[in-house]
Amino acid sequence: MFVLNPQSGTPIYRQLIAQVTRLIAGGQLAAGTELPSVRELADRHTVNPMTISKAYALLEAEGLLERQRSKPMRVAARRRNQAPLTQRLQQLEPAVTDLVLAARQLEIGKKDFLALLGDEWEKNDG
């Protein structure tokens, strides 16, 4: 079900997070679907259960998975409990600052800059 490669250079738990995220986004993992247990995945891929647990925990923090005591993790229905807008914008701040700095040092105009952002936005629309 998953492809985990300890030698790949990218950490195992990140590989798992990325794959679960994509599978949910892609609809292959429908809401309510139960995931393999940490031990099952750990055994199958010869890694430590905690490594799987870490991935699951982070996915739960992101709202993608739900935990049920003594039951397998399952795909969350749909994320709610959304933080207020200003708070979410704040989360973006550091990256925004960096990007603007980069653009200015490249002497890109505000207009071109915003156009680039807009285009990129549309690209992922769907």
Place this chain on the structure above:
Amino acid sequence: MFVLNPQSGTPIYRQLIAQVTRLIAGGQLAAGTELPSVRELADRHTVNPMTISKAYALLEAEGLLERQRSKPMRVAARRRNQAPLTQRLQQLEPAVTDLVLAARQLEIGKKDFLALLGDEWEKNDG
């Protein structure tokens, strides 16, 4: 001339590399321009000279800087004065992709997103 923030999470030498790269691409650092000495930068930003040296060494390896024994590093000649706009925009692409992805995962609207960028842009105007 440079903005180095030891607390930023991204390593100092990488920050420096990124900025020198952009300034050269943007044409603010013309070919032949001498860069500040490692000690001058180190003193001004309260970091170790070796940290600056590491950045310079890597920039030389990339061909952006030239070393002259016992003289300051200077911007290599091979580069055009300013890369074409599309190329400069390309350089921004990866960061843009990441930022847009983050914004979408935070369920921030396109309008709010672009407004945030625009505000940040004005902030550094002057």
Place this chain on the structure above:
DNA sequence: CCTAGTGTATTACTCTATTGATACACAGAT
């Protein structure tokens, strides 16, 4: 109650990147 199945807190170990301290090598001017 007990068992077997969930996930997890705690702790420690390893490995690497990053940064720093120190001493050094080189070139040019005096």
Place this chain on the structure above:
DNA sequence: ATCTGTGTATCAATAGAGTAATACACTAGG
């Protein structure tokens, strides 16, 4: 020769990420 300005080789200290070993807590079902 000496002094002063370059950058750097070498090695050590530090911090952090990733992984793992262990013991634990919880719940459903017999």
